[in-house]
Amino acid sequence: MARAFDCDVVVVAAGVAGLTAARGLAEAGASVVLLEAAERVGGRVHTVRLAGSNLPVETGAEFVHGRPPELIALAHEAGLTLVEREGKFYSFENGRLDEAEWEDSAFEVLDQLPEEGDQPFSEFLASQKLPEKTAKRVTDYVEGFNAADARVIGTAALRKQQQAEEAIEGERIFHVLEGYDRVPLFLLDRFLAAGGRVHLETPVTEITWKRGEALVRTANAAVMELRARRVVVALPLGVLKAGTVTVSPMPQQAAEAIRKLVMGAATRVTLSFRERFWDEDAPGLSFLFAAGEVVPVWWNPAADSAVLTGWIGGPSAARGPMGESLRHAGLATLGRIFGREDLGSLLLDWNSHDWQRDPLSLGAYSYVPAGAVEASEALAEAFEDTLYFCGEHTDTTGQWGTVHAAMRSGMRVVRAIGNSPVSH
Ligand SMILES: Cc1cc2nc3c(=O)[nH]c(=O)nc-3n(C[C@H](O)[C@H](O)[C@H](O)COP(=O)(O)OP(=O)(O)OC[C@H]3O[C@@H](n4cnc5c(N)ncnc54)[C@H](O)[C@@H]3O)c2cc1C
Numbered sequence: 001m002a003r004a005f006d007c008d009v010v011v012v013a014a015g016v017a018g019l020t021a022a023r024g025l026a027e028a029g030a031s032v033v034l035l036e037a038a039e040r041v042g043g044r045v046h047t048v049r050l051a052g053s054n055l056p057v058e059t060g061a062e063f064v065h066g067r068p069p070e071l072i073a074l075a076h077e078a079g080l081t082l083v084e085r086e087g088k089f090y091s092f093e094n095g096r097l098d099e100a101e102w103e104d105s106a107f108e109v110l111d112q113l114p115e116e117g118d119q120p121f122s123e124f125l126a127s128q129k130l131p132e133k134t135a136k137r138v139t140d141y142v143e144g145f146n147a148a149d150a151r152v153i154g155t156a157a158l159r160k161q162q163q164a165e166e167a168i169e170g171e172r173i174f175h176v177l178e179g180y181d182r183v184p185l186f187l188l189d190r191f192l193a194a195g196g197r198v199h200l201e202t203p204v205t206e207i208t209w210k211r212g213e214a215l216v217r218t219a220n221a222a223v224m225e226l227r228a229r230r231v232v233v234a235l236p237l238g239v240l241k242a243g244t245v246t247v248s249p250m251p252q253q254a255a256e257a258i259r260k261l262v263m264g265a266a267t268r269v270t271l272s273f274r275e276r277f278w279d280e281d282a283p284g285l286s287f288l289f290a291a292g293e294v295v296p297v298w299w300n301p302a303a304d305s306a307v308l309t310g311w312i313g314g315p316s317a318a319r320g321p322m323g324e325s326l327r328h329a330g331l332a333t334l335g336r337i338f339g340r341e342d343l344g345s346l347l348l349d350w351n352s353h354d355w356q357r358d359p360l361s362l363g364a365y366s367y368v369p370a371g372a373v374e375a376s377e378a379l380a381e382a383f384e385d386t387l388y389f390c391g392e393h394t395d396t397t398g399q400w401g402t403v404h405a406a407m408r409s410g411m412r413v414v415r416a417i418g419n420s421p422v423s424h
Helices: 016-029 069-077 104-111 121-127 132-146 155-167 184-195 237-242 252-259 316-320 325-337 373-380 403-419
Strands: 007-012 032-035 064-067 082-083 090-094 096-100 171-177 198-199 204-209 213-218 225-233 246-248 266-273 285-289 298-299 307-313 347-351 388-389
Touching: 007 016, 016 032, 016 132, 016 184, 016 225, 032 225, 064 132, 064 373, 069 184, 082 316, 096 373, 096 388, 104 132, 104 155, 104 204, 121 132, 121 155, 132 307, 184 198, 237 252, 266 325, 307 316, 307 325, 388 403
Parallel strands: 007 032, 007 225, 032 198, 090 285, 204 246, 225 388
Antiparallel strands: 064 171, 082 171, 090 096, 204 213, 213 225, 266 307, 266 347, 285 298, 298 307
């Protein structure tokens, strides 16, 4: 590592976390190079357009959960419109479609999570001696929302998450009307305006570092390698776990944390129809819960949209259908719920992205197993003021698996570097 530095900081990966860090550092006066494997920025925020849909369609993150101040401020700065999704909830059980309360039994149990200790959620639930039907609903809710296995996710993390959500009105949900991808695109725009440089289609393969310097190797012959004073690793947990990017030395506590945290599984399929065929049976539908169906959760993004998105989260997503078979399973589920056999002929377009098998994510989003609630804090350390990790899995505020967690983690790195004894 003898040659001069190419820049002050290399940021590895341009999801919302990496973009937030890169923008903040560049605006603070550092020379920053951002390296991204894909041909686009945004990572798990990925918006597409579908035939027949008057709104952009999300393939990854869709909702702004509650009123997280940093994301609300960014949306405001970028001139984006946040539209609250209100409407009615329906449930389909024993062949009947009825208007329902929003998973109220799940919320009641989550309010009873123990103040002390940490155990797998399924063990805690068993100790509550709830009727079988209620326990199943609660398990479905926890697994679906957290993309988690109820036998693994810990009560300490769920409690921390509950408290964090209460602080931001987490039960409210909003869409970014112009498309969620406008968030990462705005961050990129600000980063470039502050003098930052970005290389797309540049997968990082290896990071070697010691105090005060880092060498980042890539598989892009036009970039090859960069030498910097610091490196920010904003790769997803799934990629870190797979070890396809080597970090040497990997600090012991970071390795432990990466091993302990879990990358959850979630699958979504978005179906764009010729007409809102559900309006008669389920007027005003926003969410529909169909426990026991292959695709058990559905939502309609807006009262004037003929789009339905189906969701499978947790273990059933990991082993469930994908691609064409997911489209078939989704249409079959809706056909049963609404007693229709002609839905295939009403379908104009559809989309689904396999985040589990996408080598650039290797999962949907992270969750915290019992006994690992400190793991994200361990990853959030500034290692020798040179190596930093960010990304939703490094969130220390209990909001793992969200866009605002990714933002928060990027902002934490900006603060840590700003406060560090080594100047840019
Ligand atoms: C299906 C789904 C639904 C979701 N729904 C919501 C929601 O409604 N609301 C919400 O708040 N959150 C939601 N999330 C979670 C949210 O999308 C993530 O928490 C957030 O976008 C993660 O940002 P990140 O920057 O940490 O990681 P990512 O967005 O994954 O960014 C990591 C980047 O690393 C890049 N990369 C990978 N390997 C390399 C390499 N070797 N070299 C260089 N770059 C590399 C990737 O291409 C990617 O751009 C959802 C996620 C999924 C998958």
